[in-house]
Amino acid sequence: MSFPWAKNYEPQQPLMKWLDEKLPLPRLVYNAVGAGYPVPRNLNYFWNFGVLAGAALAIQIITGIVLAMHYAANAGVAFDSVEHIMRDVNAGWFIRYAHMNGASMFFIVVYLHIFRGLYYGSYKAPREMVWLLGVVIFLLMMATAFMGYVLPWGQMSFWGAQVITGFFSAIPVVGEPIRVWLLGGFAPDNAALNRFFSLHYLLPFVIAGVVVLHIWALHIPGSSNPTGIEVKDEQDTVPFHPYYTAKDGFGLGVFLILFVALTFFSPNLLGHADNYIPANPLSTPAHIVPEWYFWPFYAILRAFTFNFLWIDAKLWGVIAMFASIALLFFLPWLDSSPVKSSKYRPLYRIFFWVLVADVFLLGLCGKMPAEQPWVILSQIGAAYYFAHFLIILPIVSRIERPLPMPNSITEAVLAKHAGTSSASATA
Amino acid sequence: MASETSLNAGIDDGVRRRDFINIAAVSFAGIGAATVVLPLVNQMNPSADVLALSSTEIDISAIQSGQAIKTSWRKQPVFVRNLTPAEIAEADKVPLGDLRDPQTLAERTKEGKENWLITLGVCTHLGCVPLGAAEGEPRGDFGGYFCPCHGSHYDTAARIRKGPAPTNLVVPPYEFTGDTVVTIG
Amino acid sequence: MVRPLGFLVGLGFIVALLCAIFTTPLTNEPQAAHAFHKHPRHIALSSDGLFPHWDKAKLQRGMQVYKEVCSACHSLNYVAFRDIAELGYTEGQVKSFAKSFQVPSINPDTGEPATRDGLPSDRFPAPYANEVAARAANNNALPPDLSLITKAREGGKDYLYSLLIGFENPPKNLPKELQPGTGLHYNPYFPNLNLAMAPPLADGQVTFADGSPNDVKAMASDVTAFLVWTAEPKLVKRVWTGWAVLLYLLIFTGLTYMAYRNIWANKEH
Structure with missing residues (x-):
């Protein structure tokens, strides 16, 4: 930790002293999320989503372990075992619906967390590693979510597995052998279902491990903040506990209210009716759509309809879809502006909101059938997506003239309070 | 949880009220967490379909005197034995004082059907299936059942006589729903 | 290095997309069926909304419709006889209802396939032994299992109800390729x-x-209500549990908000 004023853990009771000598676990917690971690005092509610993502991961792991006690990963009985959970297992319907909607809640908070990072430049030095590990977590989440969606072995599960593994067949020469290797067969069946279950169980723990690294990497420079100005002295910070534990506690309450409303009042809102039909390898549903959190990427995949150069459209789509996530790995170096927060970046701020609108547009295009006007909208949306990160952002970061910035976090806080009090006086 | 750090400023009643709210919030969270644990624990109890299988009908018309069959109830083995008059006499002859788990044969069968000895085939020691129900299996020193795992001997009324098992083989709840039909459970 | 390379990669994607934009026709293939397709009609049931309850008499009538009509072709694989106790039947009624069905079993003497009286722990027996038999009896069409039908179709209960009452003579202007064969x-x-x-x-x-009335609409409504129950027997319990949890969370969130404001009371931020 690079904060000389950070409080030190001082165990009082003999037992805690003994433990601290043998295994300083309480000290680790104290320095990670306790009073030993100084955090900028000016974080807004967008800084809640890291803790919420952690909570969502914990909920998924707990409910998932419970579901695995009743689920049977066999193509013959997987669908039946899910219905067994829904009908006969004590509180099974609750646990399954919580897991199902927990995945959606996890993605909601992670997307907000990512866009927070984009708006406030959290990916920039000295926090590049935090960002890179975050992208790794995001990729692992997507793999886990996809494999989890296959497990109920309904129609969407089956055809989702078919389509996603079909991406690999776009690769010339080795593509088809890779697809067959992934599935352990020529179409999704028992072998695929079993390995997806195995990996779906494993990957969340890998995610948890990368989350530890993500937090570790964060604690070296400390948390960023809405001004983007680094912490200068003690008055810029407050200890994580109790200040941010209290704020995160409140955030958790709001998060759980939304989660519970979804789980108990409309658990199938974000799902697809077709997944309540058992998998049928002989009949494809009329309209295959992935889960909502994949819609923007699905739109990018489908936007490429032209065999450009020597690469055919299908391969373009697959490359572009992976590139749309992979480019996030290069973001810290694509954006060369030394100013982090969009608060002081008038031009970037505009493009940021265009990107947000663009991702929503892509999401909508991914949901809709491949018909006009959605096809052309997805093509325009995908073009902007790549232009934003690979062309506009590097240029903007060169030509933009940032707004004047305060000297310190404390100065910004005091100025805001002076500002709001005068604003409310005039209002 | 600790809120002292920030609340040293005031020394009036406000401090106590504020502490109260913090403590209330944390305790309330604890209550919630404890409540959520209930369904997560309860899910491991038998599910509705398992509970629904709690009764089994057995046709005993084909069991000759001196024979026994093995069947199952709630996925546990059940022995149904048609005792011979000699076996009944032998069971009745044992003084109750000699028994580790004193019970008469009459207490372990239904009135008027004393020749039908229905017990779980689960040794009361550590749960092995005793031998003696099938033709040719050893029936132990007392002519009933013999558990090969740790050497428990049961007599003709399936009462424990020798070896480590603490109690007699369990008689499950059952009734005769017909002359030759027994419903267990 | 990253920026020039990124610029080139970005340009590549954009040009590929521009080519795609200019080569994709802007009009959709006309789909004649769209013009004749109708949106499902809404059916209101007591199990709808945020304050649901089961209308047990209606569910019992719906089950009767299923048993006397639908069950000739459609299975109800995920529903056990014991489940219908929730529709307000006594234990004895459940037993005798189960007994009125023959379920597949094995002849204990010969091992040949046989049937026996249903028990409460049995599920509703399927009308056909397997998919081939079902198709053979139905002009190569497969009657779907109805247990989950109201969750397994877009439009759910509305769709099911509309379908049951929606049969009509084809309109005069229906194109030939859409005429029923x-x-x-x-x-x-x-x-x-x-x-x-x-x-x-x-x-x-x-x-x-x-x-109760037994015209087509009334029966369709009853059987729809029944199949909403079979698709999710825990629906009513689920929503009311949700209210209890929500009430708890509102208090929890209120308390944590007050705690948050307290702790930050002396800190400008």
């Missing part, structure tokens, strides 16, 4: 307009013990 029946609520199932209900087909 042999063994098919015109139904504007069905995705491709032509359904292998013949109109299953006719006025007065089922007689209800409670003297």
Whole structure:
């Protein structure tokens, strides 16, 4: 930790002293999320989503372990075992619906967390590693979510597995052998279902491990903040506990209210009716759509309809879809502006909101059938997506003239309070 | 949880009220967490379909005197034995004082059907299936059942006589729903 | 290095997309079926909304419709006889209802396939032994299992209800390729307009013990309510549990908000 004023853990009771000598676990917690971690005092509610993502991961792991006690990963009985959970297992319907909607809640908070990072430049030095590990977590989440969606072995599960593994067949020469290797067969069946279950169980723990690294990497420079100005002295910070534990506690309450409303009042809102039909390898549903959190990427995949150069459209789509996530790995170096927060970046701020609108547009295009006007909208949306990160952002970061910035976090806080009090006086 | 750090400023009643709210919030969270644990624990109890299988009908018309069959109830083995008059006499002859788990044969069968000895085939020691129900299996020193795992001997009324098992083989709840039909459970 | 390379990669994607934009026709293939397709009609049930309850008498009538009409072709694989105790039947009624069905079993003497009286722990027996038998008996169409039907179709209960009451004669201007072929029946609520199932209900087909109306609409409504229950027997319990949890969370969130404001009271931020 690079904060000389950070409080030190001082165990009082003999037992805690003994433990601290043998295994300083309480000290680790104290320095990670306790009073030993100084955090900028000016974080807004967008800084809640890291803790919420952690909570969502914990909920998924707990409910998932419970579901695995009743689920049977066999193509013959997987669908039946899910219905067994829904009908006969004590509180099974609750646990399954919580897991199902927990995945959606996890993605909601992670997307907000990512866009927070984009708006406030959290990916920039000295926090590049935090960002890179975050992208790794995001990729692992997507793999886990996809494999989890296959497990109920309904129609969407089956055809989702078919389509996603079909991406690999776009690769010339080795593509088809890779697809067959992934599935352990020529179409999704028992072998695929079993390995997806195995990996779906494993990957969340890998995610948890990368989350530890993500937090570790964060604690070296400390948390960023809405001004983007680094912490200068003690008055810029407050200890994580109790200040941010209290704020995160409140955030958790709001998060759980939304989660519970979804789980108990409309658990199938974000799902697809077709997944309540058992998998049928002989009949494809009329309209295959992935889960909502994949819609923007699905739109990018489908936007490429032209065999450009020597690469055919299908391969373009697959490359572009992976590139749309992979480019996030290069973001810290694509954006060369030394100013982090969009608060002081008038031009970037505009493009940021265009990107947000663009991702929503892509999401909508991914949901809709491949018909006009959605096809052309997805093509325009995908073009902007790549232009934003690979062309506009590097240029903007060169030509933009940032707004004047305060000297310190404390100065910004005091100025805001002076500002709001005068604003409310005039209002 | 600790809120002292920030609340040293005031020394009036406000401090106590504020502490109260913090403590209330944390305790309330604890209550919630404890409540959520209930369904997560309860899910491991038998599910509705398992509970629904709690009764089994057995046709005993084909069991000759001196024979026994093995069947199952709630996925546990059940022995149904048609005792011979000699076996009944032998069971009745044992003084109750000699028994580790004193019970008469009459207490372990239904009135008027004393020749039908229905017990779980689960040794009361550590749960092995005793031998003696099938033709040719050893029936132990007392002519009933013999558990090969740790050497428990049961007599003709399936009462424990020798070896480590603490109690007699369990008689499950059952009734005769017909002359030759027994419903267990 | 990253920026120039990124610029080139970005340009590549954009040019590929521009080519795609200019080569994709802007008009959709006309789909004649769209013009004749109807949106499902809404059916209001007591299990709807945020304050649901089961209308047990209606569910019992619906089950009677299923048993006397639908069960000739459609299975109900995920529902056990013991489950219908929730519809307000006593233990004895459940037993005798189960007994009125023959379920597959094995002859204990010969090992040959046989049947026996149903027990409460059994599930509703399927009308056909397997998919091949079902198709063979139904002009190569497969009658779907109904346990989850209201969750497994876009539009759910509304779709099911509309489909049951929606059979009609094909409109005069229906293009030839959309005309129902042999063994098919015109139904504007069905995705491709032509359904292998013949109109299953006719006025007065089922007689209800409670003297409730038994026209097609009433029976369709009853059986829809029943199939909403079979698809999610825990629906009512789920929503009311949700209210209890929500009430708890509102208090929890209120308390944590107050705690948050307290702790930050002396800190400008």
